[in-house]
Amino acid sequence: MLQVLGRPNSVNVQKVMWCLAELGLTADRSDIGGAFGGNDAADYLGMNPNGKIPTLIDGDYVLWESNAIVRYLCDQYRAGHWYPDTAQQLGHANQWMDWYQTALHRPMTTLFWQLIRTSPEQRDQAAVDSAIKECAGFWKMLDHHLADRDYILGDHLSMADIPLGCAAYRWHSMNFERPGLPALKNWWTRISERPAYQTHVMLPLT
Ligand SMILES: N[C@@H](CCC(=O)N[C@@H](CS)C(=O)NCC(=O)O)C(=O)O
Structure with a gap:
């Protein structure tokens, strides 16, 4: 199961959630960051030393930086033309x-x-x-x-x-x-x- 760590009102989390839905993927999203906090906790920083949201967990693969996550998802789970053809x-x-x-x-x-x-x-x-x-x-x-x-x-x-x-x-x-x-x-x-x-x-x- 894919996991996304990040509150839904963050524009950077929204990029990832929209992308996942367009690719026909579902993810378990947790409220982290902003009023929820948690992004300065040691376990979060162990995955994402930048302390920002979102973070993506795909099995034992962890990725942060929203644009990098969008690129990864479109490449790894290709659907339509979401990942460019040439x-x-x-x-x-x-x-x-x-x-x-x-x-x-x-x-x-x-x-x-x-x-x-x-x-x-x-x-x-x-x-x-x-x-x-x-x-x-x-x-x-x-x-x-x-x-x-x-x-x-x-x-x-x-x-x-x-x-x-x-x-x-x-x-x-x-x-x-x-x-x-x-x-x-x-x-x-x-x-x-x-x-x-x-x-x-x-x-x-x-
Ligand atoms: N370049 C990073 C920026 C991430 C970022 O600044 N996220 C903001 C939310 S949009 C954040 O983590 N703010 C601190 C917080 O929510 O506690 C990315 O695109 O993922």
């Missing part, structure tokens, strides 16, 4: 997954923490405005990429859509004025029709 498609999938992690994730995290986890009285409006501007620039890049394709790699979903797809829910669900990015919105609408995405990603923002 080295060149794999290159593009990794490009967009790494881009999310190194570019978009930081300002999206600022926005999420400021708008969802900070009271209006404590909110730093300058940080919010700056994060919206930075995120909008990145989402515009993706909007441009999606102008002539349904999904990140073309006409089918792949692991490349997973990290950005999770972030797109947050981008479209938080309360602020977004620039009109029609290709991005259409891609996100297509993804939001998927039951696995609805179950594991479209959760209340907390």
Whole structure:
């Protein structure tokens, strides 16, 4: 039985849970991290010395870092085109997954923490405005990429859509004025029709 350690409202846990469901896999998920704690316990740190969630346990194999887990699951338990079919498609999938992690994730995290986890009285409006501007620039890049394709790699979903797809829910669900990015919105609408995405990603923002 696959095991996922991590609370369900973490965007990084959501990537893994959505991926598992799309591959037709089930996993036993435990609430670790945030208010649940446990990620600083010695047994957890023995598996994941980074002390963050998620951690995947697959038999005697342990893996952490959400994008690495998504890549592993798609490769190990292949279904559909979730793991890219060619080295060149794999290159593009990794490009967009790494881009999310190194570019978009930081300002999206600022926005999420400021708008969802900070009271209006404590909110730093300058940080919010700056994060919206930075995120909008990145989402515009993706909007441009999606102008002539349904999904990140073309006409089918792949692991490349997973990290950005999770972030797109947050981008479209938080309360602020977004620039009109029609290709991005259409891609996100297509993804939001998927039951696995609805179950594991479209959760209340907390
Ligand atoms: N690069 C890591 C980041 C993991 C991470 O920062 N996870 C957050 C939750 S989204 C965490 O563990 N926060 C501490 C906590 O929940 O207690 C990954 O993608 O897995």
